[in-house]
Amino acid sequence: MTLPSSRLSRRSMFSAALSLGAATVLPTAAATGAARAATGSRRSDGRDGATAPRITDCAGWGAREASEEVVVLDTRPERIIVHHTASANVTDYSQRRAHALARAIQRFHMDTQGWIDTGQHFTVSRGAFVLEGRHHSLAALEAGDRLVRGAHCVGQNSVAIGIENEGTYTTEEPPAAQFSALADLCAQVCRQYDVPPSEIYGHRDFNSTACPGDRLHAMLPRLRQDVARRLGSAQPVGLPRWPVDLPVDWPADPAAPARSLAEYLPPGLLDPVRAL
Template sequence: MKSTQGIALSRRGLFQAGTAVAAGAALSAAWPDAAAASDEPTLLYGRAVWNARPPSSPVSIISAPDTIVIHHAVWPNTMDFSLDRAAQVSREIQDLHMDQNGWRDSGQQLTVGRGGHVMEGRHRSFEAIRYGQNVHGAHVGGHNHHTIGIESEGTYTDADTIIPSGQFGSLVQTCSWLCQQYGLNPYHAIAGHRDFNNTICPGDALYQRLPELRQRTAQHMEQHGR
């Protein structure tokens, strides 16, 4: 994914924690009887939390993905692990993708902040996941029709860069949730962006930990009876 370094991004005001609502508080009328999965990530937040802009055109609901694609956002490796920071990053990513890339919305379905907060990316992503479906994204060229993308806040280009334990733990929870919802085997389903496109994403530090991510996801699913 592209870096924001050197790009001036617009802001829509400060994050209003008092008006934030958790993901799934209100579901689309298209799916009135929706119920959240029992094994959702602990720190899960919908688009209202980060004051998302509406997409420039309607998103498309498509069938379940067969691959979970891990990205790094090429954002600063801040030590601010707060929800406010995760919300800010989600807004900045959306601004970049809509205003610079010309996309209808955030390209990825999910974003995991350095503090472990799991943020809804593209519009209606949580709804689709809960029903075993997917929102057509824009995160991996030529493969958006069968993949779901997780953007990881930070820059993990150098192999020795430390990935915060809270962030990696949330990646495990998130991949477990997705594998549960889609009936996927984590050993086969979890991949890096570079496995599909000519890119260094998700960076050497994160890419070299994908085997661990697959293993820990499988263990998490087993521990929770999945």
């Protein structure tokens, strides 16, 4: 995800922040479909007429205004970078939880990190809700010809879409509904920007971090293939085309243990959950 200056363990700090009191709702296919019809979200057709996933915009989850103008680049992204929040793998799959998470991330990024807005472009909750992160990211995606400059991966913020996934996926996989929503979103990004499915990476592929967790990172080949199928191709997806302009903190040996960058929210930031 984002790269705060602190090197504290993000999971130990973040787990306490997400001890929420909202009711547990397990995501079934029907429940997920109903959830995506919630107020504050919108769905539009892609450039080829395909139906896009429903995405809640910043106004829909109660975002603050950015502290200064968000930079919108007149270029398309070259790739997608997948992250995880390294937060507790809660069983609160509600829309209320998803909105609270988005607000908490923005508060931390703006008030603690001093950034102008949320760092990533989009967030996928464990309940399969898809939310806009940084302002104007959804409008840019719908236009298909511009990119909001993010703050989610050193060296890639002007060339890559950052997608945050709620949870910690070091020893377990994300819920099926969440992974499916991630694939839907990635397919829409690929469709709108002509990004090939092979250009889907994990955060650790560019920076020295455990993100997006061993299990989710191991699922990236499956994610690329799922995205390709959503785009109408049954052909095997090739390996990523590794960029040559990697930042200096990228590990020389990707298989070596990565140091844990701090990607956490301070304890109590989401407690209690604040409704809109």
